[in-house]
Amino acid sequence: MKIIEHATAASLWAVAEPLLATDPANNTHQLSALSRILQLGARHGERFFAVELDGMLVGCATLVDTQTLFLSVMPDEAATALATWLRTQQIALAGVIGRRDLLKSFTDIFDREYSVHADLLLYQLHGSPAFGSASGASRIATSNDIDLLIDWLSAFEAEVGMIAVPTPLAERVRRRIADEQIVLWCDRGEPVAFAGGNPLPAASARIGPVYTPPPLRARGFAQAVTAAASVHVQRDRPRTVFLFTDALNPASNRCYQRIGYRHIADHAHLLFDRRAT
Incomplete structure (x- = not known):
């Protein structure tokens, strides 16, 4: 797995749009965050990450203005690779939002104490x-x-x-x-x-x-x-x-x-x- 940090939302969007569109329901936080930043600009230190396997995009994440990481749908091994990279790079996170199963894969490796702010049902x-x-x-x-x-x-x-x-x-x-x-x-x-x-x-x-x-x-x-x-x-x-x-x-x-x-x-x-x- 390879983690690539993109300089802008537009750069990530150019490669991630087809992937996000395959599951707009479970990627809705990513779609919302990226579309808002594309419209308004990154004004509060937002950051943009892609996860690749053999040169193919398999997942992405956006760190938004509250230092909360929005996870796209991705394989479990991609979530663990992203967590490992973020921890190694000492990138501070206030929280993370995503599908429940992926959050377990992520937090097992990110290895920080956490609390559940909200259990969310997607309808x-x-x-x-x-x-x-x-x-x-x-x-x-x-x-x-x-x-x-x-x-x-x-x-x-x-x-x-x-x-x-x-x-x-x-x-x-x-x-x-x-x-x-x-x-x-x-x-x-x-x-x-x-x-x-x-x-x-x-x-x-x-x-x-x-x-x-x-x-x-x-x-x-x-x-x-x-x-x-x-x-x-x-x-x-x-x-x-x-x-x-x-x-x-x-x-x-x-x-x-x-x-x-x-x-x-x-x-x-x-x-x-x-x-x-």
Whole structure:
């Protein structure tokens, strides 16, 4: 196995796109990270790695702005080779995200104490999404919704314990509004829930985050807005649509199953003990 560090996201993308497209579901974190960096540039020390066997690409990984490594699908021996190389090069990682089986191969060799930040269930939409019976209708968020969405996204990130990112929250919200990536569900004209929707390469898309303020929950708004976002991300072309759920949140899992999402794989986000040497 040979590990090659690429200087830019564009350089890695040029060789990795066909590989990532073979399994857009399990490579969705890589597709999302690389497409975002290709659009915005690498502003926070992002790094890009390829794993080759006999001159053929068999896996890749992106170290994003939180010092979290996103692993593509790859053979177990590629994951162990990458872990060995990163450890030898003394490249610091705050965490790693990927398919559960690959994470075991990686962490066995990377040899750092870690905790599970999130057990993630990967779901894929089958058929047309079911909106349920919630009252109201959807609309695309506009610049008039910025303050509301900053408040809601801040509350969402606090609730799920999201790892802090360098890009300010307001900048992230404005960008997603400009790209028409946020759908609101409104009841009696007032926003009651939102869902993000991110079109990705390989004719795929990912939904998230989804948030309903606590006083408005259990009324079907999360199902309705997720269904609306699932339709919206396919406005330009048919796409295979995915989302991640917290394995420990039965309510959200039931909600997405009612829409038409089906569990297809197990992923996880692991955090390394930064005090380890």
